Amino acid sequence: MMSGAFSREWLLTDAPASRGQARAGQAYRSWLALKSNRLAMVGLCIIAALVLMAIFADVLAPYDPITGHLNTERLLPPSWKHLLGTDDLGRDIWSRIVYGSRLTLMVVTLVAVIATPVGLLVGTISGYFGGFVDTVLMRITDIFLAFPQLVLALAFVSALGPGIENAIIAISITSWPPYARLARAETLTIRNADFIAATQLQGASSLRIIWGHVVPLCLSSVVIRVTLDMAGIILVAAGLGFLGLGAQPPQPEWGAMIAEGRQFIIDHWWVATMPGIAIFLVALGFNFLGDGLRDVLDPRAQK
Amino acid sequence: MTELADQEGRRGALPPLFGRILRLAVQLAVTLFGLLFVTFLIGRVVPIDPVLAAVGDRASASTYHKVYIELGLDKPIWEQFLIYADHVLHGDLGKSVLTGRPVLDDIASVFPATLELSTFAILIGTCIGVPAGVWAAVRQGKLVDQLVRVLGLVGYSAPIFWLGLLGLLFFYADLGWVGGPGRIGIAYQFDVTRITGLMLVDTALEGQWDAFWNAFSHIVLPGSLLGYYSMAYISRMTRSFMLAELGQEYIITARVKGVSEWRIVWGHALRNAAVPLVTVIALSYGYLLQGAVLTETIFAWPGIGMYLTNSLGSADMNAVLGATLVIGATFVMLNLLADLLYTLLDPRVRRGQ
Numbered sequence: 001m002m003s004g005a006f007s008r009e010w011l012l013t014d015a016p017a018s019r020g021q022a023r024a025g026q027a028y029r030s031w032l033a034l035k036s037n038r039l040a041m042v043g044l045c046i047i048a049a050l051v052l053m054a055i056f057a058d059v060l061a062p063y064d065p066i067t068g069h070l071n072t073e074r075l076l077p078p079s080w081k082h083l084l085g086t087d088d089l090g091r092d093i094w095s096r097i098v099y100g101s102r103l104t105l106m107v108v109t110l111v112a113v114i115a116t117p118v119g120l121l122v123g124t125i126s127g128y129f130g131g132f133v134d135t136v137l138m139r140i141t142d143i144f145l146a147f148p149q150l151v152l153a154l155a156f157v158s159a160l161g162p163g164i165e166n167a168i169i170a171i172s173i174t175s176w177p178p179y180a181r182l183a184r185a186e187t188l189t190i191r192n193a194d195f196i197a198a199t200q201l202q203g204a205s206s207l208r209i210i211w212g213h214v215v216p217l218c219l220s221s222v223v224i225r226v227t228l229d230m231a232g233i234i235l236v237a238a239g240l241g242f243l244g245l246g247a248q249p250p251q252p253e254w255g256a257m258i259a260e261g262r263q264f265i266i267d268h269w270w271v272a273t274m275p276g277i278a279i280f281l282v283a284l285g286f287n288f289l290g291d292g293l294r295d296v297l298d299p300r301a302q303k
Numbered sequence: 304m305t306e307l308a309d310q311e312g313r314r315g316a317l318p319p320l321f322g323r324i325l326r327l328a329v330q331l332a333v334t335l336f337g338l339l340f341v342t343f344l345i346g347r348v349v350p351i352d353p354v355l356a357a358v359g360d361r362a363s364a365s366t367y368h369k370v371y372i373e374l375g376l377d378k379p380i381w382e383q384f385l386i387y388a389d390h391v392l393h394g395d396l397g398k399s400v401l402t403g404r405p406v407l408d409d410i411a412s413v414f415p416a417t418l419e420l421s422t423f424a425i426l427i428g429t430c431i432g433v434p435a436g437v438w439a440a441v442r443q444g445k446l447v448d449q450l451v452r453v454l455g456l457v458g459y460s461a462p463i464f465w466l467g468l469l470g471l472l473f474f475y476a477d478l479g480w481v482g483g484p485g486r487i488g489i490a491y492q493f494d495v496t497r498i499t500g501l502m503l504v505d506t507a508l509e510g511q512w513d514a515f516w517n518a519f520s521h522i523v524l525p526g527s528l529l530g531y532y533s534m535a536y537i538s539r540m541t542r543s544f545m546l547a548e549l550g551q552e553y554i555i556t557a558r559v560k561g562v563s564e565w566r567i568v569w570g571h572a573l574r575n576a577a578v579p580l581v582t583v584i585a586l587s588y589g590y591l592l593q594g595a596v597l598t599e600t601i602f603a604w605p606g607i608g609m610y611l612t613n614s615l616g617s618a619d620m621n622a623v624l625g626a627t628l629v630i631g632a633t634f635v636m637l638n639l640l641a642d643l644l645y646t647l648l649d650p651r652v653r654r655g656q
Contacts, residue, residue, distance in 0.1 A: 039453075039456075139333055139334070139337065140337070142330070142333075142334055142337070143334055143337030143338060143340075143341060144341075146334050146337070146338055146631050146634055146635045146638070147338070147341075147627070147630070147631045147634065148589065148590060148592055148593035148630065148631075148634055149593065150593045150596060150597070151592070151593055151596060151611070151627055151630050151631070152341075152627070152631075154596070154611065154612075154615060154623075154627070155342070155345050155623060155624065155627040156345060158345075158349065158615050158618075158620070158623050159345040159346075159348045159349040160348070231459060231460055232459075235460075235462055238462050239462065239463075239464065239596075239597055242462070242464050242597070243597075243600070243612055243615070244616070245615070255462070258462070258464065258465055258468070262468060265468055265471075265472050266472065266476050269472060272465070272468055273465075273469065276461075276462060276465030276468075276469070279462050279465065280460055280461045280462065280465070283459070283460035283461070283462075284456065284457065284460040286460075287456045287459050287460050288456065291452075291456060
């Protein structure tokens with residue numbers, strides 16, 4: 001029964017028997033379209049590798065990421081013993097990059113978890129009520145959009161104090177406004193629909209309508225937008241780390257690792273280069289996937 | 304019905320434009336006020352005692368108290384904000400602890416360096432990005448299109464400070480093709496008279512061509528790097544605007560009439576795509592400010608970005624907030640400029656339709 005329930009025919013049928021089947025079919029069709037996009041699949045593989053790396057860091061990392069051998073193993077070039085070489089404190093760079101993937105994933109996930117609901121809430125409330133509420137909320141959104149993201153995040157971190165938690169808070173504070181704008185635009189197209197009017201006539205409260213009927217319809221486009229922004233979030237986090245305002249030593253954050261390697265770059269190029277490659281690959285992965293997702297899900301892009 | 308609306312729009316051609324500009328002005332005022340409020344708030348939550356920062360930790364209790372009153376810290380919070388806003392509007396951003404000079408003077412002296420760098424970058428970004436985008440759109444789905452796309456995505460993905468480091472290592476330390484960090488070699492540094500503050504312009508005006516080429520060799524790497532980032536954005540947007548235009552019916556008409564493909568692309572389609580493109584270029588000019596913060600740190604470029612990060616390193620809050628405010632205000636102005644240009648260039652918007 002289970003194998004029959006998820007067969008190709010069941011998914012691609014023109015006459016789905018239930019809402020669940022229709023949804024699963026729609027998702028499967030998107031997946032098929034995405035699968036034919038080579039760049040998107042490369043991106044997906046990179047992200048999968050990142051997640052696996054974070055989960056199995058203990059297995060994949062041959063050395064301790066925090067303590068190295070100061071006497072014998074400082075600034076060694078890449079070799080079979082140390083795949084990507086060692087840094088100035090004698091720590092294996094590969095092991096540090098492997099553990100650093102946890103920090104990267106943590107930043108991306110937490111920013112998404114904090115900024116998405118805030119943007120959704122502000123946007124849907126603003127769009128649903130309109131009028132004065134809309135004006136006030138959108139002006140606040142505009143003010144946050146008026147700073148370049150990194151600069152505002154810098155100012156917030158300088159106020160909150162350096163550290164990865166504060167960097168996450170600062171990035172979240174500066175990330176939600178575009179989501180609010182998007183959710184508002186979506187809400188405006190839904191607000192005057194008949195089913196909303198019907199729900200209002202039944203006496204549902206505004207809160208219930210927003211939460212139960214408007215938010216679910218805005219959710220998918222906002223989530224896609226967040227996925228598209230992930231690479232940007234990683235780069236801002238790395239930039240903060242590079243400036244010494246993100247993760248603090250000895251945490252193996254990739255941006256901070258580049259900063260540590262900066263002073264040895266002429267003679268020991270690998271110390272700063274390797275973590276940069278890691279950031280680049282992961283950001284590229286998210287960008288490839290996002291680009292493919294946009295092609296698949298944006299009906300205007302289809303020919 | 305549409306005819307009526309059309310006529311009305313034409314008769315009232317000016318009022319909608321003025322109304323729009325007025326609305327933009329009000330929006331600008333509110334946003335700038337909001338910027339002030341955000342920097343004020345950040346200044347209040349910061350764990351640094353502003354009085355201690357001003358008097359030092361060896362001051363007597365009476366001095367401390369005097370400065371405490373002077374800074375208005377005994378007043379309610381809203382009054383403090385009004386005092387702050389009043390100061391900023393009179394051009395007083397406080398004194399920098401690091402340099403001992405007023406923050407506004409500091410920023411005025413470093414801003415031209417950033418202006419020069421980002422102008423250099425936007426020129427590169429536009430001159431390469433627009434043709435690349437047009438080319439990709441014309442050959443949609445072909446190899447060129449894929450190449451432009453991947454180049455753009457690479458630009459979106461590489462941390463700029465990392466590329467800058469590698470660029471310095473490769474082009475400066477290894478190959479010696481470009482000048483190192485800073486705006487100009489130390490040999491020329493004190494010969495250049497400051498006229499506009501833009502090194503390339505100043506040396507050219509004075510006819511110091513040695514110094515000019517030296518300054519050029521210093522700007523070319525950070526400028527191209529930043530230019531690459533704006534190129535990624537500009538080429539992508541050009542491509543999608545061009546695709547939209549090339550799908551229009553007037554293009555088919557032009558083809559039927561036998562207009563050459565070259566004229567269709569560059570004369571008809573690009574001309575119509577140019578209006579939104581101007582907006583995009585103005586916007587990416589603003590985003591260069593953000594890239595400049597990291598690039599300037601790597602290339603020891605004495606602009607507002609390096610000023611900001613240096614001040615951050617020494618917890619010089621007046622300077623940090625001042626620089627943030629100036630960057631924010633510049634960004635808002637550029638957005639407004641983009642909006643205005645759009646209004647002026649697009650006859651449809653001008654007529655308020």
